[in-house]
Amino acid sequence: MPERGTMQSKSGISKTMAVLAIFIIVIGTVATYYILNPKTTITLNGAGATFPEPLIKKWTSEYNKMNPSVVINYQGVGSGGGIQQIKEKVVDFAGTDAPVKDEEMTTGYLVHIPETMGAVVVAYNIPGLTGSLKLDGDTIAKIFLGNITKWNNERLVALNPELSLPDQNIFVAHRSDGSGTTYIFTDYLSAVSQEWADKVGKGKSVNWPVGVGAQGNPGVAGLVSQNPYSIGYMEIAYASLNNISYAWIKNEFSGEFIEPTLESVSKAAEGFLDQMQEDVRISIVNSPDPEAYPIASFTYILLHQELNVYGEKMNFEKSRALLNFIWWAVHEGQSYSEALLYPRLPPEVIVICEELLRSITYNGQPIITS
Amino acid sequence: MPSPLFLFGKKESKGARKFVSGDSIFKKLTLISALFILVLALLIFYELYSRSQLSISKFGLGFLTGVEWDPVHQVFGALPFIYGTVTSSIIALIIAVPISLGIAIYLSELAPRRFRSPLSFMVELLAAVPSVVYGLWGLFVMVPWIRDYLQPFLESTLGFLPLFQGPKFGIGMLAGGIILAIMIIPTISAVSREVMLAVPDTQREAAFALGATRWETIRFAVLKYARTGIFGAILLGLGRALGETMAVIMVIGNRPQISLSLFEPAYTMSGVIASEYIEATQEIYLSALIEIGLLLFIITLIMNVLARLLVWRMMRMFRGAKE
Numbered sequence: 127m128p129e130r131g132t133m134q135s136k137s138g139i140s141k142t143m144a145v146l147a148i149f150i151i152v153i154g155t156v157a158t159y160y161i162l163n164p165k166t167t168i169t170l171n172g173a174g175a176t177f178p179e180p181l182i183k184k185w186t187s188e189y190n191k192m193n194p195s196v197v198i199n200y201q202g203v204g205s206g207g208g209i210q211q212i213k214e215k216v217v218d219f220a221g222t223d224a225p226v227k228d229e230e231m232t233t234g235y236l237v238h239i240p241e242t243m244g245a246v247v248v249a250y251n252i253p254g255l256t257g258s259l260k261l262d263g264d265t266i267a268k269i270f271l272g273n274i275t276k277w278n279n280e281r282l283v284a285l286n287p288e289l290s291l292p293d294q295n296i297f298v299a300h301r302s303d304g305s306g307t308t309y310i311f312t313d314y315l316s317a318v319s320q321e322w323a324d325k326v327g328k329g330k331s332v333n334w335p336v337g338v339g340a341q342g343n344p345g346v347a348g349l350v351s352q353n354p355y356s357i358g359y360m361e362i363a364y365a366s367l368n369n370i371s372y373a374w375i376k377n378e379f380s381g382e383f384i385e386p387t388l389e390s391v392s393k394a395a396e397g398f399l400d401q402m403q404e405d406v407r408i409s410i411v412n413s414p415d416p417e418a419y420p421i422a423s424f425t426y427i428l429l430h431q432e433l434n435v436y437g438e439k440m441n442f443e444k445s446r447a448l449l450n451f452i453w454w455a456v457h458e459g460q461s462y463s464e465a466l467l468y469p470r471l472p473p474e475v476i477v478i479c480e481e482l483l484r485s486i487t488y489n490g491q492p493i494i495t496s
Numbered sequence: 497m498p499s500p501l502f503l504f505g506k507k508e509s510k511g512a513r514k515f516v517s518g519d520s521i522f523k524k525l526t527l528i529s530a531l532f533i534l535v536l537a538l539l540i541f542y543e544l545y546s547r548s549q550l551s552i553s554k555f556g557l558g559f560l561t562g563v564e565w566d567p568v569h570q571v572f573g574a575l576p577f578i579y580g581t582v583t584s585s586i587i588a589l590i591i592a593v594p595i596s597l598g599i600a601i602y603l604s605e606l607a608p609r610r611f612r613s614p615l616s617f618m619v620e621l622l623a624a625v626p627s628v629v630y631g632l633w634g635l636f637v638m639v640p641w642i643r644d645y646l647q648p649f650l651e652s653t654l655g656f657l658p659l660f661q662g663p664k665f666g667i668g669m670l671a672g673g674i675i676l677a678i679m680i681i682p683t684i685s686a687v688s689r690e691v692m693l694a695v696p697d698t699q700r701e702a703a704f705a706l707g708a709t710r711w712e713t714i715r716f717a718v719l720k721y722a723r724t725g726i727f728g729a730i731l732l733g734l735g736r737a738l739g740e741t742m743a744v745i746m747v748i749g750n751r752p753q754i755s756l757s758l759f760e761p762a763y764t765m766s767g768v769i770a771s772e773y774i775e776a777t778q779e780i781y782l783s784a785l786i787e788i789g790l791l792l793f794i795i796t797l798i799m800n801v802l803a804r805l806l807v808w809r810m811m812r813m814f815r816g817a818k819e
Binding site: 203204205206207209210295297302303304305306326327328329330331332333334337338339340341345348349352353 | 564565566567568569635636639640643663665666667668745746749750751752761763767770771772773774775776777
């Protein structure tokens, strides 16, 4: 028995030695790394909306390949979280789908840079239907208000004379979580239907008159694809990646039915260029451009107008790195959009972005002068 | 038992040297760990309470009875969520309790000895499956089954009751209750089995000696003896059902309404917090969500305290019986 005791303590010592050795090796490696790579990197932190996250992640990795000394992190914590973190100066930039109002900017003015656009499609599942369903704004509002409950309702038949719509109840699916997608969709319905604006209104979460709620784009897509005779709304990229049928929506100004594509979404911004000169924080649903898809929206990067609000955490060099990255994102960065199913910013909007970026200062000094 | 002061070494001035090293330090460390849990619970309560002040002062008791939940117009009432949480949990108990007791009785009294361990292991394994997995299974397998088979069956047989009328989507209160039942069966059956095994064999032997049949032995010697513990097990299951979030969100339809029909969608307290918290940017909205969290915290706390008390009382009874 005493032998066993010594054996144990011996193995105990060698275990301790092994742990120590690993510890020393790790410390040594880390130390060597820092000795060989003196600290020249600039780290930029961002947080916010999940909708542009895939595109921003692509930008950060591509930008880092060209500028190894700039490391950029972005966390998709949701628009609300992003706004809160930039107000508290935890992050250098934030992403948001819904713009921040002047009176909500309690800790310094926030410049909104449109970085890409989003569009919401009205997805449906009608077994046996050939051809695309066509809808107009008022009809969509009536379906989601519960005023139209059957697929063979006369308004739906009048919009789709070439389709044979079934005598079935409409199953309505919507998002249950607060989301920018819901904001864009209800913003559109409020713009085209007075009844919707009065009864429900627009917001990231609303009091839905009818329907079943599901979590996220995958949840709504799951409901729509599993329930025959259903209708729902979701992010355009999600619908097209998952082969879900979506409707063509009537442009109220030209009377044409517009297929949601990256080009027709891009057009939505072009209908509002004059208003954008004054303030980019505008809603671009129901765009007057004749070829525009009407359920679209900007998504923004937020930056502090005066970057010295960060105190010691910011300096001129870092603020220039920050603006250079955003400048690159709205120019060269746009070439990564289509592959990830985001619309490109129209050239006129990029010019507006340039002016906005020039307006940002550090200690009153403009940072980008070219 | 030494006095609690012993832990701080105050009364131990003489002859304490032999305790000074490991033992007393270890004892204090464990005491701190134990107190840590208590402090944590109090801090959570305080934080929830203070951060829901805005909503408490604006809506008062009307928050508990309000049926409207409208973030756009900032009208918040919690009743549909309380109703959803309580009703789905009750449905879960109605389904889960008989099945769980069946499992527990079989495993503790009737099963051949070589089946007991593997079967008990399986039951405990089910308790470890993450709830989102149950949710996915529920959405893709259970909901279509409910829609295509269970709902038409219920409607044709029990359709005269308002409970089983309404739209047949599959998704809804019934689906939420069934998925919760499946999730709490492992908890209830595992704890009930432990409790039944704790019944002294003398009880069973006495019943057999009096000429009782197997069923009579189980009923009078085991179940009657173990009833407080079983009740505690059920309350533990209820506690899990009340707080369960992800799986329920995926199948219940997330619609804040109070409807007699079990086919209609509903919403739970934990569900609305998880869904809407991230994008709730207005202060009153956030505060209302936190107040729902506070209500849920209080309800589950009461349930769990009750369950623990019952189980402890039962355990003490056994100790008395054995001695």
